[in-house]
Amino acid sequence: MTFDYVANGRNASAAYAEFKRGWPAVPSCPREQDRRFQRVLAAHFAGVAPDLSVRRAPPAREVAEACPAEPVRRSIPLPKWRVILSEVAAKHRIPERDIIGPSRKRRETTARYEVYWRLNHELGLSLHAIGRRIGQRDHSSVHHGLVQHEARMLREGRAAA
Structure with a gap:
């Protein structure tokens, strides 16, 4: 060789x-x-x-x-909010950047509102903290998303936990 x-x-x-x-x-x-x-x-x-x-x-x-393998570098685990973001993105089959981005299309906003709800209820993040993580949004935008997601859950027959 x-x-x-x-x-x-x-x-x-x-x-x-x-x-x-x-x-x-x-x-x-x-x-x-x-x-x-x-x-x-x-x-x-x-x-x-x-x-x-x-x-x-x-x-x-x-x-x-x-050749013997290089030592494997252990990756730093994703923060929990990023895991939730990727799970919702996979569920809705859209890229994470579209959820975080400025789009106002129903498909992206529905996923974004679900991320807001999960971050608030699963991790207990404040509206301000959620807004900072998801596209530098205002806390009132996050509050609107939470209200919309809970209304959607009630329409679909799921109780808001």
Whole structure:
């Protein structure tokens, strides 16, 4: 398996082949090969190119799978209000940005009012806090949305909890 290396714009594949011949145990992981090869090239071009930049062509899928996995970075869990927003967006099949956005279409406002209601009743957020999170809206807009959502729930036969 060969890689195309470029050092300061010049092809360095010949230097890589020499590196593989001269090194008794070349690691199988391409990332470790890159690290060692960059050190060898840096030493080789030390007087010629002090600002050596070495890059390798992206590896094939087989090479990437052969290399041990990078440590998994644990993502920070979403805030609860974002989880509620994404659940409502999935339920209504619209993007979150449309719920947060300025649209006054019935589809988006219905979903937005549901988000208001859930944030108020499930998380106990104030009208001001809900307005800040959902598109920098005024507390009176949030209050109107809560009233509209509760009226809709009564029309549909669900009791407002």
